Amino acid sequence: MPAITNKQQLLNQAHTVLKKRFPLPALEPEPPRPLLEELLFAICREGSTTEDAEAGYARLRKVFVDWNEVRVSTVQEVGDALRSLPNAGPRAGWIIGVLHAVFEMNYSYDLGDMEKKGLKQAAKQVSRYFNEKDLKSHGLKQAAKQISRFKQVNDFAVAWVVQRSLGGHAIPLDGPTFRVLRRLNVIEETDADDMESVRGGIEHVIPKTRGPEFTELMSIHAKELCVEKTPLCGACPLKNDCPTGIELLSKKPDKDKPPESKPKKSR
Numbered sequence: 433m434p435a436i437t438n439k440q441q442l443l444n445q446a447h448t449v450l451k452k453r454f455p456l457p458a459l460e461p462e463p464p465r466p467l468l469e470e471l472l473f474a475i476c477r478e479g480s481t482t483e484d485a486e487a488g489y490a491r492l493r494k495v496f497v498d499w500n501e502v503r504v505s506t507v508q509e510v511g512d513a514l515r516s517l518p519n520a521g522p523r524a525g526w527i528i529g530v531l532h533a534v535f536e537m538n539y540s541y542d543l544g545d546m547e548k549k550g551l552k553q554a555a556k557q558v559s560r561y562f563n564e565k566d567l568k569s570h571g572l573k574q575a576a577k578q579i580s581r582f583k584q585v586n587d588f589a590v591a592w593v594v595q596r597s598l599g600g601h602a603i604p605l606d607g608p609t610f611r612v613l614r615r616l617n618v619i620e621e622t623d624a625d626d627m628e629s630v631r632g633g634i635e636h637v638i639p640k641t642r643g644p645e646f647t648e649l650m651s652i653h654a655k656e657l658c659v660e661k662t663p664l665c666g667a668c669p670l671k672n673d674c675p676t677g678i679e680l681l682s683k684k685p686d687k688d689k690p691p692e693s694k695p696k697k698s699r
């Protein structure tokens with residue numbers, strides 16, 4: 433039986449022990465990125481870690497002169513610049529789609545004044561770049577086609593911008609974070625169909641001030657220990673509280689434990 437059965441306690445416990453296990457550098461980039469750049473960075477960051485996304489994003493900036501050049505390039509060209517990230521091709525299509533949407537709806541790549549509209553309005557506006565129907569109504573069929581392939585992960589990008597650029601409370605949930613939360617039994621497999629309400633539940637437990645740190649820790653943990661195929665539960669600081677870890681470790685010997693010495697036979 434897990435030592436912690438309450439989901440709220442388990443999430444708080446996970447945050448505390450993972451913080452000790454994975455000490456974080458300062459989270460905010462210097463200087464802060466403009467809103468559009470944060471949105472494009474979010475696309476690099478989804479399913480990755482901040483460190484890996486920074487490397488991919490920096491290469492994207494280096495290879496192309498400006499965002500317009502990215503927009504008019506092929507998926508293969510942009511994907512090549514992002515090849516250090518998983519799913520570079522689909523990610524490239526997503527970035528191109530968003531750039532088309534932003535350019536056609538604003539006639540520029542500057543979303544600078546959006547923050548002044550207030551959090552709700554700004555978040556609503558950002559969501560429009562990911563809304564297939566909205567894009568089609570603007571005649572943006574190509575962008576809509578690219579964007580529609582990312583229905584679920586678009587929720588991540590919008591939540592990321594709300595958390596990092598707009599000063600709101602949102603916990604972006606990508607595939608790896610979802611995997612960790614599912615294994616911890618905090619969320620169910622079927623919850624993926626309603627990301628908004630899953631996020632709402634997590635945001636209720638993790639306060640705004642700890643949101644960015646929680647997001648980082650989950651991603652690093654997913655990459656280092658709670659990996660996709662076989663999680664490294666024996667080395668995980670959550671192994672005594674995680675239902676999946678307890679189950680997996682009960683089935684096989686813990687490789688990280690030193691072998692027990694056999695009792696000596698008395699003569």
Ligand code: SF4
Binds near residue numbers: 616659664670674678
């Ligand atoms: S115990 Fe295993 S399944 Fe649970 S969080 Fe840790 S690595 Fe993931």
